[in-house]
Amino acid sequence: MTSTTVFSPRSWAGIDDVVIVGGGLAGLFCALKLAPRPVSVLAAAPIGQGASSAWAQAGIAAAISEGDTTEKHLQDTIAAGAGIVDGKIAGTMIAEGPDRIDDLLRYGVPFDRDLEGRLAVSREAAHRESRVVGVRGDMAGRAIMEALIAEVRKTPSIRLLEGYVVEKLMTEGRYVTGVVARPERGKSKNRLAFPTRAVVLCSGGIGHLYTVTTNPGQSSGGGTGMAAQAGAVIADPEFVQFHPTSINVGRDPAPLATEALRGDGATLINGSGHRFMADLHEDAELAPRDVVARGIFAEVQAGRGAFLDCTKAIGTAFADRFPTVYNYCREAGIDPASEPIPVVPAAHYHMGGILVDADGRTSLDGLWAAGEVTSTGAHGANRLASNSLLEAVVFAGRIAEDIQGLLPAPKCDNWASPADESDDVVTESDSPELQCLRRTMSNCAGVIRDHDGLTAAARIIADLEARNHKARFGNMLTAAKFVVAGALRRAESRGAHFRSDMPDASPQWQKRTYLTLADADGVIRDAAERVAA
Known part of the structure; x- marks a missing residue:
């Protein structure tokens, strides 16, 4: 638990009518965009610590560089999505990307710049142009979250309730009327009911449902599950993206070797030193993620192993250019500047989730959703690299605008009352x-x-x-x-x-x-x- 004051819901007799579930990028961005409207953010872990956003390494894709266009970005997104991308939704997301980058800059995100002061961009798999805006090579997610958390903490209209696991949506017919949350162990044995006029689910993905994942333990499908049980339609749930290159050192969650390494020329080899991806796809290491993941999986299953060789393309510059990955490797006794990194596919991103429209509305009245818990249709069957953070900020912003227009006058109600006794003990290890x-x-x-x-x-x-x-x-x-x-x-x-x-x-x-x-x-x-x- 952080040193920041954690508000007890019992201490507020009348409070805001918007509850945001989740303290990742989508949840915090939506809260900031709703300001000065009072909102409360319920997060299972200390803010930022249970969010996959903080672990995202490469950055945000946006068509901002010379020679790039939103049309090219859309074409790449549709191509990666294997025939089922919702073109209108993806077009909306991509068109609003540059404005959301400007928002993040105003919130203090220190995106990399070139010598002329322009935003620096890099290229990732299945992108035809360099369009990924990052921070120090592999620190984008962490830097973005740090900036947003600082902004949220100084915004008086946002109340953070850390250590509350939301387990159920309260409903009346097809209208969502609030949430039921369980305080973390040691606070109370009672679940608490939080009545509200608007619930925004930003609770993350499902990676922790798999043994090898890059996601934190909080990404275990809770939002998708509770929305489905309340009657929401779920879209494209079969499409689970596996990041090809998690670092295979037996950690849970598995540390990630960013795609930017392959974008900068790192190659994939097996235990015999053979560059196997060149046999499988014309783009070799820069093939779509699903192709690369299956290629690596086949080598691991065959007992040959798979390794990311950065020694020639990056070499001694590794520690400066990719400090996060470098530290992960050194903690495991690997020197990535001089030896290949063992890698294995890991559950990374869920293209499926709660069906939402262009304004983040679900099939249930009173319930919006943004981020990985949703299925907007923008990713289709296979997400284009670095489109996830873009999707989170674009649709979180659209939700805030929609709520402001739909519920123009905040209404104070009695807020948070005991619901029932908890039967679900929180433990550090999996049951x-x-x-x-x-x-x-x-x-x-x-x-x-x-x-x-x-x-x-x-x-x-x-x-x-x-x-x-x-x-x-x-x-x-x-x-x-x-x-x-x-x-x-x-x-x-x-x-x-x-x-x-x-x-x-x-x-x-x-x-x-x-x-x-x-x-x-x-x-x-x-x-x-x-x-x-």
């Missing part, structure tokens, strides 16, 4: 049930999938659900259920969803996936029954 779920998702719904593995995953999830009585784990199971159900239904391979039993894309499936909880339950039930039979 045996969660460990089982993580193994199942990695083994059966990971980089490479097939019908038999997905069916086995459905049975295990059904068994875990039958025995579970805890809200938090129930949200995780629900999120996992959607991934498996979407992957079973999509009878093809496309983008980040690869089925070895159906390795080709099908024109019939060149469309997005939309599932309700009843739909997902039906797929899981049918698959589990087939296994039992």
